[in-house]
Amino acid sequence: MRLTRLLSLTVMVAALALGLAACGGDDGGEEEDQISEAIETSVLTTDPADCTRLQTQRFVEQVNFSTGEEAIADCEEDVADTSNDPDEVEVSEIEVDGDAATADVTFTGGVFDGSTLTVALVKEDGQWKLDEITDIPTLDLESFQESFTSQLESEGEIPPQVSECIADEINSASGEQVKSSILGGTEQDLVALFEACIS
Numbered sequence: 001m002r003l004t005r006l007l008s009l010t011v012m013v014a015a016l017a018l019g020l021a022a023c024g025g026d027d028g029g030e031e032e033d034q035i036s037e038a039i040e041t042s043v044l045t046t047d048p049a050d051c052t053r054l055q056t057q058r059f060v061e062q063v064n065f066s067t068g069e070e071a072i073a074d075c076e077e078d079v080a081d082t083s084n085d086p087d088e089v090e091v092s093e094i095e096v097d098g099d100a101a102t103a104d105v106t107f108t109g110g111v112f113d114g115s116t117l118t119v120a121l122v123k124e125d126g127q128w129k130l131d132e133i134t135d136i137p138t139l140d141l142e143s144f145q146e147s148f149t150s151q152l153e154s155e156g157e158i159p160p161q162v163s164e165c166i167a168d169e170i171n172s173a174s175g176e177q178v179k180s181s182i183l184g185g186t187e188q189d190l191v192a193l194f195e196a197c198i199s
Contacts, residue, residue, distance in 0.1 A: 056129050
């Protein structure tokens, strides 16, 4: 369904835009630098191979709201789309525990303007990979709604009344409901927020 695809792409682009103008931890350690580089390259790349080189299957499925080979194909198809990247992000609170790590990413611009995501990473064969968005400590719901519906409208295939309905549904939902739909990683989780608009 075209609407579902647009919804998932909007979230995917925002979720992948984790490293533009990123900075590592205060100590400038080697692991922190590698983590920041992995995050930054994930957003700047136009190489479809990075869908598997820098991201785990779990991450690709979560941000594409699809599974298996379909999720990889979706990522490879859309990797060059940088139209909704943030103006700036700040990577902080990097914590490393062996071959696992987490980092907080705060966005300026884009769908997640004013919001902070917590991202888990894993190190596989010496390469840090994005593994999962585990939390959204801060969600600027108004900014998310405005950017999200603006992105849908810019595609030109969503009637204005549907965009207005989606905006109303986001505004009436709680922050926790919206966070849960994003973190869930399935089409059902996402579309549940707007089901009344597309049924």
